[in-house]
Amino acid sequence: MENQRVFTRSQILQHKSEKDCWLVINGRVLDVTKFLEEHPGGKEVLMEVAGKDATKEFDAIGHSKGAQNSVLKYQVGVLEGATVEEVGGMETVTGMESKTQEMSAFVVKEDPKAPSQIFYEFFLPLLVATSYFGYRFLTREESHI
Numbered sequence: 001m002e003n004q005r006v007f008t009r010s011q012i013l014q015h016k017s018e019k020d021c022w023l024v025i026n027g028r029v030l031d032v033t034k035f036l037e038e039h040p041g042g043k044e045v046l047m048e049v050a051g052k053d054a055t056k057e058f059d060a061i062g063h064s065k066g067a068q069n070s071v072l073k074y075q076v077g078v079l080e081g082a083t084v085e086e087v088g089g090m091e092t093v094t095g096m097e098s099k100t101q102e103m104s105a106f107v108v109k110e111d112p113k114a115p116s117q118i119f120y121e122f123f124l125p126l127l128v129a130t131s132y133f134g135y136r137f138l139t140r141e142e143s144h145i
């Protein structure tokens, strides 16, 4: 696969300009040239770690899960000597997200009221009240005659 090509640190260090910018995060070699202008944290911070391992800096910011998943889009290879665990480490993020989705779906199901509950809570008291006042009205009318 194209993004499984192995690069050495000195090879990666060749790509440290704005027109050709690579960096390493969690053993993945990323080509972020096209991302420089889009990065919400700015181009400058990426240029500071251009051609280098930026794992510590990336983690220190506390990037969102979305940002962590986006990293995969820019992968062009792996760092020489990076272990499989290191490279696959981010896959757990996807698992965590699907758990969250299951939980929110459960909460949504709990919300709507059953039709019988609406009857007992609203229509039954209304019926009782209407009958009571109707009865009183009719008996008053009769007493006036």
Ligand code: HEM
Residues within 6 Å of the ligand: 023, 025, 030, 032, 035, 039, 040, 041, 042, 045, 046, 049, 054, 057, 058, 061, 062, 063, 064, 066, 067, 068, 070, 071, 074
């Ligand atoms: C391909 C790699 C990267 C991606 C896809 C990425 C993506 C993002 C995204 C989406 C945000 C917005 C906040 C969030 O969703 O977490 C962000 C913010 C930021 N990023 Fe990155 N980032 C990358 C690499 C880096 C690196 C290597 C550094 C540091 C050297 C860095 C520093 C920052 C900073 C300082 C912010 C602003 C945080 C704030 O305003 O609170 N990012 N990044």
